[in-house]
Amino acid sequence: MTTDTVIVRYSELGLKGKNRNEFEKKLVWNIKECLNQNEIVHDRVRRIRGRIFIDGPSKCDQLEQVFGIQSFSPAVSTRPDVEHIKEAVEGFLTGVDKETSFRISAHRGDKTVPFTSEDLERGIGAFVVDTTGAKVSLKKFDLEISIEIYEGKAYVFAKRKPGPGGLPVGSSGKVCLFYETERSIAAGWLMMKRGCDISIICKEKTEEMEKLIRIAYGIHIDVIEGGIERFLEMDCAAGVSEQGISNLEKYPIDAVILRPLVGYTEEEIKDILSKVY
DSSP, X not given: OXXXXXXXXXXXXXXXXXXXXXXHHHHHHHHHHHHHXXXXXXXXXXXXXXXXXXXXXXXXXXXXXXXXXXXXXXXXXXXXXXXXXXXXXXXXXXXXXXXXXXXXXXXXXXXXXXXXXXXXXXXXXXXXXXXXXXXXXXXXXXXXXEEEEETTEEEEEOOOEEOOOSBOTTSSOEEEEEOOSTHHHHHHHHHHHBTOEEEEEESXXXXXXXXXXXXXXXXXXXXXXXXXXXXXXXXXXXXXXXXXXXXXXXXXSSSOEEOTTTTOXXXXXHHHHHHHO
């Protein structure tokens, strides 16, 4: 099945009240940076009622690294009537047979269509049963086909790919990462997940550092070679250390030092690093 739209979802941005519009704009900007840097052809990126739509790309896996994205789905767009939706759904039924369990999930962001979400779920569910012999199961299922309707179009998809969550990079303050070992990459990743713009102070650039820079869609990470005292020359709200609870030490500068890895196990830190590499 060839998709023509990617639906992007976010969760934490919805809690930002009056600032929500600015957070959404920043996320759209960062998504565009991701698409452009990875040379992903697309027509446009647009916001619609708690969703962001990317028109054009058939594959966009790099969105897994864009902070602020909760999940995303490659989808097929079609007219918002039952017959056209059935045609789109049929494209997701390859390999589905009587041994397959499935469910249909529908959401109407556009209330002008002449049917309810429940009507659509029942109608499309019956169509899938008639076409494949598959069994409906609302709790334990092999396949979930989702239908969302927004602004005169229906979008059909069968996958929800996870993003890193958090806030869009660049939507919070600026911090300075003291690069010491590979663990510093995990500390920087966590601060970026909280929306922070970061700079890095290090003795020398490393390959691991370059990988973190590569996924910083929406910001430019400055790398300054030198000692920690260089922090005092920079416009950063706080320093960021890789220290954990077992190796806390005081730094020789008068500044706020954040230690995001406190409370993380070594396995959890390795999992964070796997997201970067």
